[in-house]
Amino acid sequence: MSSTISANVDGRTATKLKMVASMENRSVSNAVSSAITVFVGLPKGVRDFLLELNAQDDQDTIVRLGREMMAAAARVRLEKATMDLASEHRFGGSDDASSEIDMMEEATAFSRAAAQRT
Template sequence: MASTISANVDGDTASKLKRVASLENRSVSNAVSSAITVFIGLPKGVRDFLLELNAEDDQESINKLGREMMAAAARVRLEKATRDLASEHVLGKADQGASEIDLLEEATALSRAAAGRK
């Protein structure tokens, strides 16, 4: 069951929100809902630090933190994809605790197979 929540933001924040929603082909309501979901899912210390950086208008630190978060997200996605592939047993020897040489041979075989399909 959905609940309606209202919030007051300054004009600059409202403009940024509308721009982000437009760029992502989302409604403002959907963008706000997603932002709230993400925000409340973060540990309090992280939320407080993000609000502190925003209050200080420390865009350099915000951008640096964003890049580091994207790198961490990419690592997590890669680890998840690797686990998913291993659980499907599509990697041959790699599924059974293969050595680095075995993994390289498997990668070479997969690359050759992919090149042959082109």
């Protein structure tokens, strides 16, 4: 069940929101819904820190943190793809080292393919 929620934002935030929604071919409502879903799912300390950075207009730290989060997300995707491949037992044989390399290469290919879809 969905609920309608109303929020007031300043003009600068509204402009950024409309730009993001347009660049991602999404409605403003969909972008707001996604933002709220992500925000409420974060631990309170992370939410507070992000709001603090925004209030301080600390764009350098925001950009740096975004890059670090993307790197962490890529690592997690790679680990998940590797575990998924390992669970399929598609790579086997007597040479365990080459099997691990094969799995890593396949996981990297899956991760790249997934990143291109997003």
